[in-house]
Amino acid sequence: MPHPALTLIKANSVTLPAKDPSAPKFWRDDALSFVEARSIQDGRRICYARHSHETFSIGMVTGGRSIYLNGRVRERIGAGTVVVMNPEEVHACNPDGDQPWSYRMLYVDVRWLTQLQHELGFSQNLDFRPFSTTMSTDGRLYAGLDRLYAILTDAHAEHLQKQGAAIAFFSEVQQKLNPAPVPIAEANHKLVHAAEYIAEHCTRSLKLEEICAAAGLSASYLIRAFKERYGMTPHAYLINRRIQYSRAQLRRGHLIADVALEAGFSDQAHLQREFKRFVAATPGQYRYRG
Numbered sequence: 084m085p086h087p088a089l090t091l092i093k094a095n096s097v098t099l100p101a102k103d104p105s106a107p108k109f110w111r112d113d114a115l116s117f118v119e120a121r122s123i124q125d126g127r128r129i130c131y132a133r134h135s136h137e138t139f140s141i142g143m144v145t146g147g148r149s150i151y152l153n154g155r156v157r158e159r160i161g162a163g164t165v166v167v168m169n170p171e172e173v174h175a176c177n178p179d180g181d182q183p184w185s186y187r188m189l190y191v192d193v194r195w196l197t198q199l200q201h202e203l204g205f206s207q208n209l210d211f212r213p214f215s216t217t218m219s220t221d222g223r224l225y226a227g228l229d230r231l232y233a234i235l236t237d238a239h240a241e242h243l244q245k246q247g248a249a250i251a252f253f254s255e256v257q258q259k260l261n262p263a264p265v266p267i268a269e270a271n272h273k274l275v276h277a278a279e280y281i282a283e284h285c286t287r288s289l290k291l292e293e294i295c296a297a298a299g300l301s302a303s304y305l306i307r308a309f310k311e312r313y314g315m316t317p318h319a320y321l322i323n324r325r326i327q328y329s330r331a332q333l334r335r336g337h338l339i340a341d342v343a344l345e346a347g348f349s350d351q352a353h354l355q356r357e358f359k360r361f362v363a364a365t366p367g368q369y370r371y372r373g
Contacts (some may be wrong), residue, residue, distance in 0.1 A: 117195035147184035202303040285324035301345035
């Protein structure tokens with residue numbers, strides 16, 4: 084599966100449309116430069132020579148069947164399969180006859196993934212540790228990759244949500260397919276500092292790096308431990324705090340459109356969606372006291 088850099092398409096947090104179902108669709112975001120995405124709806128007419136990427140690559144077959152080559156591995160794979168390619172690993176994936184074939188791919192910067200490996204317990208003196216797994220039919224892994232792809236390509240999702248989702252998924256991939264020793268747990272009070280920082284700054288857009296810096300935690304530990312302690316991801320906690328702020332403002336009689344912007348939502352429709360998800364009522368229903 085070719086690397087998206089082979090095209091001249093340039094986007095900024097935009098999914099580029101492909102009118103022809105056999106044409107590839109790419110996604111990239113300058114604010115999330117460590118990951119790129121590619122998908123194709125109908126790959127029956129494409130044929131790839133053996134090639135390699137400088138990135139770590141992971142993909143999923145979403146429909147049909149194909150022939151997957153990776154080193155000495157040659158497998159017929161179908162929907163539900165996850166494929167894994169290490170940097171510079173020669174591979175190819177082509178349609179199996181004239182059968183329909185669709186897939187999604189993520190290409191991940193090696194330095195970013197190496198840093199995550201260090202945070203998960205690998206020696207700081209080691210470079211990227213390659214994966215021995217070339218493919219998997221693990222349902223949870225497939226569902227997680229599908230979920231991450233959907234979040235990354237969602238134009239309405241915030242960067243904090245996308246960063247958190249990427250770290251959570253690739254941490255799971257690492258622990259499932261290429262485990263390292265469990266890192267030493269850090270003090271819970273640092274998680275409290277992270278939660279307090281999010282609450283204090285909930286009405287503006289937050290970056291994962293600044294939350295980590297404020298709490299003195301690595302990104303991988305924060306994503307994992309925060310959910311264990313608070314029952315939600317940092318991004319979900321941020322949205323929940325914004326909803327709490329919105330409820331207080333609505334109780335004071337403020338206009339819904341004004342509250343949406345004050346609380347940090349992109350617009351009134353964004354507030355409407357999240358408010359109903361968290362409160363099971365619309366802002367208008369909540370504001371009305373009759």
